[in-house]
Amino acid sequence: MTSTRKTRRLLAAGVAVTLAMATAACSAPEPTTDPNAEIELQVLGAEDISAFQPAIDAFQAENPNITIIYNSVPFAQFSSTIQARMSARDSGLDVYMVDEPRVPFLGSSEFVVPYPGDADALAETLNKNDLEAVTWNDQIWGLPMWTSSQVLYYNKALLAQAGIPDPSSAPEDRLTWEELIDQATAAQAAGAQYGFSFQQVDRYYQLQTLPETLGGGPGLTGDDLLTPDLENDGWEQAMEWYASTFADGVSPRGIDVGQIPPLFQDGKLAFMVGTPVYVSSFAAIDTLDWGVAPMPTFEGTDAATPTDGWALGVSPYSEKQEAAWKFIEFLTLDPEGSAASIQGKPFPSANKATQEDYLAQLPELAGGHAPEISNLLTYELENTAIHRPRTTGYVVFEEVMNKAFADIRNGADPVERLAQAQRDLGAVFGRLPGN
Amino acid sequence: MSESTGRVSDRAERAVRRSPHRPPARRRAQGREAVLALLFTAPALIALAVLRLWPMGSALTTSLLAPGSDVLGLENFRYLFSDPAFLEMVRVTVLFSVIVNPLQIVLALALAVLLTQRLRGVRFWRILVFLPAAVPQAVSAIVWGVALRPDGPVNGFLATLGIDVQPFLSSKDQALFSIIVIVSWIGVGYWMMFLIAGLLDIPAMYSEAAAIDGAGWWQTFWFVIIPQLRRPLGFVLVADTVANFLVFAPVQILTRGGPEGATNLVMFEIYSRAYQYGDLSLAAAETVLLVLIVLAIVTLQFRLLPGKD
Amino acid sequence: MFETYDPMRRKWPRRFWTVVAMAAGIYALLPLLWVLSSSLKPAGEIFAGLSPLTPQVLIPSSVTIESYVALATSSFPLALFNSLFIVTVTVIAGLAMSALAGYGLAVFRFRGRAILFAIVVISFLIPFDAVALPLAELFRDWGLDNTYFGLILPGIGNGFAVFLLRQFFLGIPRELIEAARVDGMNEFGIFTRIVLPMSKPALISAAQLIFVFQWQSFLWPLLIATDPRMTVAPVALASFVGQFEVDFGLMFAGCVLTIIVPIGVLLYAQRYFTESVATSGTKG
Structure with missing residues (x-):
């Protein structure tokens, strides 16, 4: 074959394929309004599909005319993807995971719709903390599915090597941060590669508790929580301490959040603060001997632990809102659906009954490594859990703070960096509409 | 293959031989050529207008609207030029461009020359050098993130040479340099391919003639090869400059603009304004400024290019 | 192509330039080799051998698909x-x-x-x-x-x-x-x-x-x-x-x-x- 003819054939094929595609695009099925017709619900989450599959299967078994199409986007890009798609008035998204502290932002931006059902009845089924978290301007903007808390994981072998006794799992015998760092340093001296790390090492979610316990507040003040308040003793003291853990080499710099759990799994990290969801994956590693203790607090302060979880919300641009709420109610309010929602991955549930079952199963999931974990979680969720600030400015606030935490971790002067974050926040809050 | 290429060159030669030299009927020819040109260019130009210029026009309108206002004005631009973080971003982006573009072009040219020599397995090495450009950016960023960890393989390698642990991405002095290494790992092989195509297209008779004249390697390279390579080189210069203004994924995944803004390049800035802060009008204003600045630079490059058409 | 008239060839043997070409190829390839070998490692072993640096980084202890x-x-x-x-x-x-x-x-x-x-x-x-x-x-x-x-x-x-x-x-x-x-x-x-x-x-x-x-x-x-x-x-x-x-x-x-x-x-x-x-x- 001559190359000339080949080139021409390629060109012709190109034109033909392009035309065929154009026709295919035009003949796409029209959306229908018939209630008994097949409905496809588009769901977007920040967890991979294995977390949702059991719940989706259960829902589809009960609602054969509804098909759930689940998509996931990594957590780091999740919030920006939602913003992009909602700003573009995307009708191809019906249900999405709502990070609870973002409720005021999403609600005020009209990126989610308020719950149309009986809001007063929800308190019977769902836990109070998470219901509070999805309430803003007297409306409920999504139904909470999972809640969250944090525990301190420790590597028994690394502690034993340094002659350190296992920390107690009782909330009243909580370690102080000062003690923790001493022990972590000792463990490191005895052979652990790193002493301690937060799992979400430069995120507000875990770090908010540090200034809060020292009386520094959440970092925002004023009626709308739109006034930055970072230049106070509590914040400065907390960040000086946080900076010192890296400066002294007890905590690692330059390792991404996603690579911290593998450090603990590989036996290179003595202590890690992280989610109870890890118990099942840690229990699956034969070579790892670990335990669970309460998250520490500073000496002489009352403990605080992170909370807030994931709710499910409905997009205002969805054309299938009725079916969308049906799906959400199944995963959050229905006993069977709610139970299925934590089968894929062991998240603490925002549904009271499911949470009881979850707590009953958790020690077994942990493979005997954490017999007291259920009591601990119950205690933390009831007594020490603190919300993140509920404000329309939270999304921007979190971005600015996470950048500040990353800089402090990498060696920026904590006090100066907080002052800069304070200025940055003033500037970006000034640009929020209506400010 | 040789049959077909032979036929083309025969036909071309015959055509050249018969080419008459008579004055063209200028105006009519111009009109005819304009119609032809429109026919040839219409599909691509329509695509570019709809897929690039139209949304850019929409961004331009957005950039003139202050948040919560529906009056056109320059408020967003005024804000940007009084924002120290924005000015610092401009400084970082300029510094990055000034280093990364010459570096990539020189390395790409050197490798292109090397990999067009008759060496054992040369085609295979070419493909290897190009491969990083085909790796999904999310993965290459993760790989480099692991490689540059304080306890990662790069530091492990340095340790065998007796060099202390380097902080790389977590140091404000080294982070930008690290990003330059990463984007060059991707970019050098990519741009090299365009230069290889250009080098292979230079007829051997030029260097033969130079050799007969007694020119050395460097003389041949500078006075024969480089002028012959001016079009592909011009393309790579312009396209690489533009591409490096758009570096995004490694910054987003590895440094998020930090430490202390040291790697806050313009595309990440635009992304975080638009999609993280939700400030679409400021992001649009930055996009407009970016396009204007790159336009100015590229216009300058066109003027400086030798043998301008 | 102008390599035929390369006088440097006499000073620098072709083998030297082949080694340089190989080095460039391997530099580009090395991170991808890590990706390849990691994809064949059992779960949980991917970050093994990173520090101190051992051959385990590139050679899986056992290959699994x-x-x-x-x-x-x-x-x-x-x-x-x-x-x-x-x-x-x-x-x-x-x-x-x-x-x-x-x-x-x-x-x-x-x-x-x-x-x-x-x-x-x-x-x-x-x-x-x-x-x-x-x-x-x-x-x-x-x-x-x-x-x-x-x-x-x-x-x-x-x-x-x-x-x-x-x-x-x-x-x-x-x-x-x-x-x-x-x-x-x-x-x-x-x-x-x-x-x-x-x-x-x-x-x-x-x-x-x-x-x-x-x-x-x-x-x-x-x-x-x-x-x-x-x-x-x-x-x-x-x-x-x-x-x-x-x-x-x-x-x-x-x-x-x-x-x-x-x-x-x-x-x-x-x-x-x-x-x-x-x-x-x-x-x-």
Whole structure:
């Protein structure tokens, strides 16, 4: 074959394929309004599909005319993807995971719709903390599915090597941060590669508790929580301490959040603060001997632990809102659906009954490594859990703070960096509409 | 293959031989050529207008609207030029461009020359050098993130040479340099391919003639090869400059603009304004400024290019 | 090619330059070897041997294909197929359009030529990701979301490719084209039968531009291909990043499969790089 003819054939094929595609695009099925017709619900989450599959299967078994199409986007890009798609008035998204502290932002931006059902009845089924978290301007903007808390994981072998006794799992015998760092340093001296790390090492979610316990507040003040308040003793003291853990080499710099759990799994990290969801994956590693203790607090302060979880919300641009709420109610309010929602991955549930079952199963999931974990979680969720600030400015606030935490971790002067974050926040809050 | 290429060159030669030299009927020819040109260019130009210029026009309108206002004005631009973080971003982006573009072009040219020599397995090495450009950016960023960890393989390698642990991405002095290494790992092989195509297209008779004249390697390279390579080189210069203004994924995944803004390049800035802060009008204003600045630079490059058409 | 008259060859033996070429290739390859070996490691061993650095980094203690098996049952094969299909159509259609436009801008003399060329230049200065939002809205109005057509279109209009081909076509001697006209050949015939056959290296370079743009595209599919059946490989790879855990094994195995395609295409395309040397005698 001559190359000339080949080139021409390629060109012709190109034109033909392009035309065929154009026709295919035009003949796409029209959306229908018939209630008994097949409905496809588009769901977007920040967890991979294995977390949702059991719940989706259960829902589809009960609602054969509804098909759930689940998509996931990594957590780091999740919030920006939602913003992009909602700003573009995307009708191809019906249900999405709502990070609870973002409720005021999403609600005020009209990126989610308020719950149309009986809001007063929800308190019977769902836990109070998470219901509070999805309430803003007297409306409920999504139904909470999972809640969250944090525990301190420790590597028994690394502690034993340094002659350190296992920390107690009782909330009243909580370690102080000062003690923790001493022990972590000792463990490191005895052979652990790193002493301690937060799992979400430069995120507000875990770090908010540090200034809060020292009386520094959440970092925002004023009626709308739109006034930055970072230049106070509590914040400065907390960040000086946080900076010192890296400066002294007890905590690692330059390792991404996603690579911290593998450090603990590989036996290179003595202590890690992280989610109870890890118990099942840690229990699956034969070579790892670990335990669970309460998250520490500073000496002489009352403990605080992170909370807030994931709710499910409905997009205002969805054309299938009725079916969308049906799906959400199944995963959050229905006993069977709610139970299925934590089968894929062991998240603490925002549904009271499911949470009881979850707590009953958790020690077994942990493979005997954490017999007291259920009591601990119950205690933390009831007594020490603190919300993140509920404000329309939270999304921007979190971005600015996470950048500040990353800089402090990498060696920026904590006090100066907080002052800069304070200025940055003033500037970006000034640009929020209506400010 | 040789049959077909032979036929083309025969036909071309015959055509050249018969080419008459008579004055063209200028105006009519111009009109005819304009119609032809429109026919040839219409599909691509329509695509570019709809897929690039139209949304850019929409961004331009957005950039003139202050948040919560529906009056056109320059408020967003005024804000940007009084924002120290924005000015610092401009400084970082300029510094990055000034280093990364010459570096990539020189390395790409050197490798292109090397990999067009008759060496054992040369085609295979070419493909290897190009491969990083085909790796999904999310993965290459993760790989480099692991490689540059304080306890990662790069530091492990340095340790065998007796060099202390380097902080790389977590140091404000080294982070930008690290990003330059990463984007060059991707970019050098990519741009090299365009230069290889250009080098292979230079007829051997030029260097033969130079050799007969007694020119050395460097003389041949500078006075024969480089002028012959001016079009592909011009393309790579312009396209690489533009591409490096758009570096995004490694910054987003590895440094998020930090430490202390040291790697806050313009595309990440635009992304975080638009999609993280939700400030679409400021992001649009930055996009407009970016396009204007790159336009100015590229216009300058066109003027400086030798043998301008 | 000018290597035949390389006097340096006498001072620096060919073997030395071969070693330099190998070194460049291996430098480019090393991170990918880590990806390959990690994709064959048992789960939990991926970060083993990093510090202190041991050969375990590149050599798995035992080879397992469990990541590939898990990948085969996930949505990744479909995503890879989608990417392949999309990129194939994009390259063919985009190349046809860019070649036509590049030729139109290079060969014909007419008033307004500078303006048309300026449109091309400005179009490639516009960062696509920065204007993706309004465009996504427009595409959705047209019902192009979740269609292959909607995913392909943005890759087709590639100003860089038009620019590159125009640069190349400018180098074609005008007499060649004028002579063909006198020969009675029509313009499209000249384009397809004389110009294109002698432009293979430039066409391959332009194809490379279009290919890499589409192969790497991430934000656009995220906005417009929301149905998992329409998802593409880079997005599918990113979805192995969970909230608390990253499935590095799956991600690296997927990455290996994603790179195999370009390797194959390149191996094939390289034939045309050498072939062009034979034809280059016709132009100067």
